[in-house]
Amino acid sequence: MVRQGGRGGRSVTRRDVAERAGVSAAVVSYTLNGGAPVAPETAQRVLKAVAELGYRPNQAARALRSGSTRTLAFLTVDADDAIFTNPIFAEYVHAVQRAAASRGYALYTASTPGGGRARTMQELREFASRQVDGVVLLASSEQQLDPAELDAVGVPWVLVNTEEAPGGGNSIGADLFGGATVAMGHLVEHGYSSIGFVGDAPRSEPRRRAWREVCAEHGVEASPLFDVDFTREGGRQAALELADLSSPPRAVFVVSDRTALGVLRGLHECGVRVPEDVAVISFDGSWESAYAWPGLTSVRQPIEEMAAAAVDRLISPPEEASHQVFPVELIVRESCGAHA
Amino acid sequence: MVRQGGRGGRSVTRRDVAERAGVSAAVVSYTLNGGAPVAPETAQRVLKAVAELGYRPNQAARALRSGSTRTLAFLTVDADDAIFTNPIFAEYVHAVQRAAASRGYALYTASTPGGGRARTMQELREFASRQVDGVVLLASSEQQLDPAELDAVGVPWVLVNTEEAPGGGNSIGADLFGGATVAMGHLVEHGYSSIGFVGDAPRSEPRRRAWREVCAEHGVEASPLFDVDFTREGGRQAALELADLSSPPRAVFVVSDRTALGVLRGLHECGVRVPEDVAVISFDGSWESAYAWPGLTSVRQPIEEMAAAAVDRLISPPEEASHQVFPVELIVRESCGAHA
Known part of the structure; x- marks a missing residue:
């Protein structure tokens, strides 16, 4: 009908x-x-x-007249599992959509599976052909998008959830190093003598650097490093490995809530108590972290503020492109064993 | 730049x-x-x-020539908390997007906060003015959208996550009654003598009906009814109430995974063991349910299949509008205490 x-x-x-x-x-x-x-x-x-x-x-006719479609696009890249299984990414989509809508813009969303840069560039060109006024790109760290190549498409863009792009351009990210330093300081302050790291992060990654540096500074053992997939299952696998160790660490810093939810699940399976046997601290501060058991102590990224800033950059592009860093906040719950 | x-x-x-x-x-x-x-x-x-x-x-020019923008829209309504905090809705958005993309269509997404029918109709007209080829509507049950009013906007539409609309039209939903009957049967079969219900559902709602009818049929006590918000916090509140009862039920059927995640959290807080003290069974089978602790036994909705069917209905509208029901499947994990 x-x-x-x-x-x-x-x-x-x-x-x-x-x-x-x-x-x-x-x-x-x-x-x-x-x-x-x-x-x-x-x-x-x-x-x-x-x-x-x-x-x-007819907005198509109107767009031809005005030169603006009052439309933005949000483009993500699916990693090992679907993008929306990461609560922080789902929150990002939602926040960008709200920010766009409140400024009178409609939003396309698209996520491209796994595939590398070529696929992302193809999606970007597709949106350019739809005359969007700008594109928010949430790319995985492995993607290494080239700002010059992005510029060549001819549509305003901004990268989010990223460190400063090597080639410049507009980008937005949370203070990963600062946040991880505060989280690690919290663990050290509460006397944990050995702290492990869970996550897929290269040596230079800010959270991994903060983990090592804070441990070194306070004579705390920075070990072991669980180098696992950035997924729930990756976290679970790390927990199963941890439970098998003869001398497990007293605490772990986990690179994201999604991974940390898998860590909690794996530790429960093995009867390892959180925080009594192993304390857990995490990064993102997503909705899920509040209802995990025990509640995840986590570094909160200001998603709404970052999403609004991204949309503003597209609608009113600044004179000079730059990287903008947003401050983060430690939210203390039960999993770190230091909430009392 | x-x-x-x-x-x-x-x-x-x-x-x-x-x-x-x-x-x-x-x-x-x-x-x-x-x-x-x-x-x-x-x-x-x-x-x-x-x-x-x-x-x-220039796709705007192309759309004027061809009469099709090769664009669909996905329109949701935020209820008490943001739509994407419901894992099953996040999964829906993702699946609709994938289905649209694989058929060569771009997808707008929008979620309107709380507000009733007028707001949804306004959004729908906005998308119509953008010449979309069709709109997938995921409305809350309270919205009571009127098919005739939807038709008047002049853009093909399909309602998802719904029972048959009173006024007809294209709609798609899972077999809520059948799924809840199987889940309740599973609990009864494992000897639970009293089964409560957690969720915001009117008397006629299929899951609530199945709960009552299966209990009546097997002489099981259908009580208590925890009438709480369809949110994580609603589930948590039900758990706190349950833990306070002098004779709590031996099991609870929870209307959705989102609510069930709050139930688990609340029971953990009160030291009530799942499933030893209270068994929990739920509906949706979202990603989160697999990594909850204990793992949630849940009735899985076939989101991908339903999303693909919705998109197909818009691209190739059937001669006659109808309601299509999809079968569901019980996924047994630990929370029901009957997985061994």
């Missing part, structure tokens, strides 16, 4: 709506597009006429 | 690309839009020229 609007063959025009509502064509336009105030009762009459006639103002 | 494509004031045309790549304009079109095979090396040359020149084929 999919009925198309319109009557007969001719499509409904703004003039038809005006006639039905007993107003001028300009008032129809003001009601639908803003530009001048319209009395509430008048607006209601116009909207009623729009619905009754099935009027669809 | 947001550079716009193009050279000087004139915008780049397909002919410019053809010239740079040393091919005909038709080959440029075939490469970008399909329609005829293009040799891989030729295609690469074309794509290189596209990138170098910053060519953006």
Whole structure:
């Protein structure tokens, strides 16, 4: 029962709506597009006429005239498991959408599976051909997108969830090093003598660097390093390995909530108590972390603020491209054993 | 450093690309839009020229010519907390996006906060004005969208995550009654003598009906009913109430995974053991349920299949609108105490 609007063959025009509502064509336009105030009762009459006639103002035509589609796109890259299984990414999509909507922009979303840079560039060109006003890119760290190549597509872009891109450009990220340093300081302060690291992170990654440096500074053993996939299952595997060790670490710093949820699950399976046997601290501060058991102590990324900043960069591009770092906050719950 | 494509004031045309790549304009079109095979090396040359020149084929113009934007929209309604905090909804968005992309359609996503039907209708008209080819609506049960009003907007639509709409129309949902009956049967079969219900569901809701009917049929006490918000926190509150009872039920059926995750959290807080003291069974079978502790026994909704069916209904509308029900499957994990 999919009925198309319109009557007969001719499509409904703004003039038809005006006639039905007993107003001028300009008032129809003001009601639908803003530009001048319209009395509430008048607006209601116009909207009623729009619905009754099935009027669809043609935004494609409007875009050709104005040069703007009032549309943004959010492009993510699926890693080992689907992007939305990472609670922090789901939160990002939601926040970008809200930020776009509150500024009058619609949002395309797309996630490309696994595949490398070529696939992402192809998606970006597809959105460019749809005349979007800008693209928020949430790429995985392995992707190494090239700012020059991105620029060549000719659509404004901003990278989020990233460190400063080697080639410059607009990018936004949380203070990973600062946040991890605070989290590690919290563990050290509470007397844990050995702290492990769980996550897929190269030596230079800021969270991994903070783990090593804080341990070194305080004479705490930085070991072992569980180099596992950035997934729930990766975290679970690390926990199973940990439970098998003859002398497990007293605490672990986990690179993300998604991975940490797998760690908790694995430790429960093996009867290892959190935090009594092993304390756990994590990064992201997602919704899930609050309802985990025990509640995850985690470094909260300010997703809403970062999403809003990303959208603003696209709508009102700054003179000079730059990397913007957002401060983070340690949220102390039960898993670190230091909440009392 | 947001550079716009193009050279000087004139915008780049397909002919410019053809010239740079040393091919005909038709080959440029075939490469970008399909329609005829293009040799891989030729295609690469074309794509290189596209990138170098910053060519953006104008889809707005193309849409005006063809009458199709090859675009769908996914419209959700946020309830008490943000939509993406419900893992099953996040999974839905992802699955619809994948289904749309694999059929060559881009996807808008939007979630409207709380607000009732008027707000949803406004969003729908906004997408209609963007000339989308169809809209997938994931509305909350309280919304009671009117198929006739939806039809009046003049854009193909399909409701998902729903029972049959009272006024007809295209809709898709899982077999809630059948699934809940199997889950309840599983609990009864394992000898639980009293089974509670957790969730925000009216008396006629299929899961709540199945709970009552299966209990009645087997002489099992159907009590208590925890009428709480459809959120993690709602589930947690139910658990705190349950732990306070002098004679708590031996098992609970929870209306969704999101709520069940809150139930688990609340029971842990109170030192109530799952499944030893209270068995828990749930509905949805989301990613989170597998990594909960203990793992949630849950009725799995076939999200991917339902999302693909929804997209197909929009792209190739059936002659007659109808409600399509998808079968579900009980996934047995630890929380029901009957996995061994």
